[in-house]
Amino acid sequence: RMEQLSDMANGQTYTSNGYQDNNNESDRVPELRRISSASNFYDWEAVKNRYKKFHSDPNVNYFWRAHTITCLVLFCATLLYLSVFETSSFDTEYNTKRGLLAVILFFLLYGVIYTPDGPFLRPHPAFWRFILCLSVVYELGLIFLLFQNASDARHMLSYLDPELGKPLPEKDYGGSCLIYDPANTTDPFHNVWDKMDGFVTMHFIGWWLKALILRNYWMCNAISLLFEVLEYSLEHQLPNFSECWWDHWIMDFLLCNGLGIIIGMKTCNYLSLKPYYWTPMWNIPSYSGKLKRMVLQFTPYRWTEFDWSPTKSLKRWLLVLLLIAMFLLAELNTFYLKWVLWLPPPHPLCMARLVFILCMGATAIREIFQYTDDSSCKKFGRQAWLLTAIIVTEALICVKFDWPTVSKPPPTRIIVIWSVIISLTIGWTLWHFCLKQLIFAGQAELKDQQAADAVAAAPKSRTNRRRKDD
Incomplete structure (x- = not known):
C-alpha cells in the first residue's frame, strides 16, 4: 500500500504491465488522498514530490531486514566469550571502562534494531537510527558532566585521551x-x-x-x-x-x-x-553497473525542497x-x-x-x-x-x-547593535502579522460598507426621481 501510494504520488500507477506514467494531473492527488485515507496513512513527502520522476523496487531484500534473531545470537555469543573464556582482569579502572562501553554498545544495538525509522533512507535507515541512539548517549553524557565541577569534567576527558585536561593557550x-x-x-x-x-x-x-x-x-x-x-x-x-x-x-x-x-x-x-529510479543490485547485469549502484547508495533516496x-x-x-x-x-x-x-x-x-x-x-x-x-x-x-x-x-x-x-x-556599541537588531525584528513581526492585517482589514471593511451603502441608496434615488417626474 505504501509503495502504491509513493508511486501514485510521483505520477506512476502499477498495472499488470508494470509501472505506467499517469499524465492526468487532476486525478493524481485525489486518488492519492483516497489511498491515504483507506490505509490511515498520509505520505506528506510523496505528495510534496508528486511531480518528480521517482521509482523504487517494492521488494524488501536481505540488506533492508532488521535481522533481530541474528543480532541476538551474536550478542549473546559475545557476552559468553567475554564472561567465560576471557581471562578476568583485576584492574578496576580497566573493568569500569569496559563495563561502561559494553552498556553503551548494548543500548546502541537495541536502538538500531528496534527504534522507528527516521525520514532518511540512505545509505541505510539503520545508520540514522544509530545517530538517534548515539544522540541519547551523548545527551546522557552531557547531563552527567553538567553535575560535575569544571576541574573534574576536564579530568574525566583525560580518560579518553591522556593529553587532554591541560590548559591550552x-x-x-x-x-x-x-x-x-x-x-x-x-x-x-x-x-x-x-x-x-x-x-x-x-x-x-x-x-x-x-x-x-x-x-x-x-x-x-x-x-x-x-x-x-x-x-x-x-x-x-x-x-x-x-x-x-x-x-x-x-x-x-x-x-x-x-x-x-x-x-x-x-x-x-x-x-x-534529477530523476530517481532505484533498481536492485542483483537486477543489474554488469559489474560496473553494480559498482555504480553501490556508490549511488550514498546519495539521497529522493529530494524534498524546503x-x-x-x-x-x-x-x-x-x-x-x-x-x-x-x-x-x-x-x-x-x-x-x-x-x-x-x-x-x-x-x-x-x-x-x-x-x-x-x-x-x-x-x-x-x-x-x-x-x-x-x-x-x-x-x-x-x-x-x-x-x-x-x-x-x-x-x-x-x-x-x-x-x-x-x-x-x-561594550556599549555591542549593546546598541543588538538592541537595534532585536527591536527591528520585533517591530517588523508586529507590523507584518498584526498591525498590517488590522489596517488592511479595516480598509477592506470600510470599502465593503461603502459599497453596501451605495447599493442600498440606489433604489431610493430611483424612487425619488420617479416621484419628481410624476
Whole structure:
C-alpha cells in the first residue's frame, strides 16, 4: 500500500504491465488522498514530490531486514566469550571502562534494531537510527558532566585521551590587520597567508553541507551574517573571536561561507531536478553497473525542497527565528566548549562532534520543516527534540564551568547593535502579522460598507426621481 501510494504520488500507477506514467494531473492527488485515507496513512513527502520522476523496487531484500534473531545470537555469543573464556582482569579502572562501553554498545544495538525509522533512507535507515541512539548517549553524557565541577569534567576527558585536561593557550587571530605590509619585503602579504589555515577549508565545506541541510539561500546567509556579528560581539570573552575586518567579511562571510552556500544551493537544485529510479543490485547485469549502484547508495533516496516561506504565517516565522537562534547557539557552543574543557581545536573529539552535529542536524531540520509545513504533523520530531536538548545542555555546561568569562559585560556599541537588531525584528513581526492585517482589514471593511451603502441608496434615488417626474 505504501509503495502504491509513493508511486501514485510521483505520477506512476502499477498495472499488470508494470509501472505506467499517469499524465492526468487532476486525478493524481485525489486518488492519492483516497489511498491515504483507506490505509490511515498520509505520505506528506510523496505528495510534496508528486511531480518528480521517482521509482523504487517494492521488494524488501536481505540488506533492508532488521535481522533481530541474528543480532541476538551474536550478542549473546559475545557476552559468553567475554564472561567465560576471557581471562578476568583485576584492574578496576580497566573493568569500569569496559563495563561502561559494553552498556553503551548494548543500548546502541537495541536502538538500531528496534527504534522507528527516521525520514532518511540512505545509505541505510539503520545508520540514522544509530545517530538517534548515539544522540541519547551523548545527551546522557552531557547531563552527567553538567553535575560535575569544571576541574573534574576536564579530568574525566583525560580518560579518553591522556593529553587532554591541560590548559591550552588560545590563538589570537587579530594581530596586524594590514593586507599589504610594505615593511616586509620578503612577503608583504604574510598577514593574509597566516590566516589561511585548515579552518578556511573547513568553513567552505561546512557551509556547503549546511546549505544542503537548510536548503534556503535566505536562512543560510542570515545565519552566516549573524554569526560574524556574534564574533564581533563576543571577542571580549574569547580571544579566538578577535579577527581582522577582512578576515570576518572577505575571507569568512564572502569567500568561504558565501561560496559554500552558493555551491551547496546549486547542489540542492541538481538533486531536486534529477530523476530517481532505484533498481536492485542483483537486477543489474554488469559489474560496473553494480559498482555504480553501490556508490549511488550514498546519495539521497529522493529530494524534498524546503520552501520555508517564513512570512507566510506567524507560526512559520517564529519557528524559523527559533531555528536560526538554535543554529547560532550550536555554533557558539563549538568555541565555548573548547575554551571551558581545554580542548585543542585540531583534536579528533572536536572534529567528531562537528560531524555528529551535522548528522543530527540533517535529520532534525528535515523534521522541523515537516512540522512547519505538514498540517497533519502534530508532534515535534524525535531527532529535533534531542538536538534541541543537546544544544541547551552544552550551553549550560559552558555557562556553569566558566561563568566569569560568559558574564563579562559587552561594550556599549555591542549593546546598541543588538538592541537595534532585536527591536527591528520585533517591530517588523508586529507590523507584518498584526498591525498590517488590522489596517488592511479595516480598509477592506470600510470599502465593503461603502459599497453596501451605495447599493442600498440606489433604489431610493430611483424612487425619488420617479416621484419628481410624476
